[in-house]
Amino acid sequence: MASHGEGTTWLILNGKSAQQPEIRSAVTSLRERGHDLAVRVTWGGGTGLGWSTKRWRRAPPG
Helix, strand or coil: CCCCCCCCEEEEEEHHHHCCHHHHHHHHHHHHCCCCEEEEEECCCCHHHHHHHHHHHHCCCC
16 A cells, blocks of 8 residues: 655646546556555646645655
8 A cells, every 4th residue: 555655756637637547547557566656636726736735845855
């Protein structure tokens, strides 16, 4: 199970993109190969910025 800590890649998508079969397949493939990938879906204006800010604050210094 993914830890979603340091080393996690966040993929922030709008709702329409998240439903595309190609995107879902790519996410599954990356996870199966061991990548720690956290997917976040925007649902309204400013949500993407909120997710970005949250991730930025959790990023290790450097």
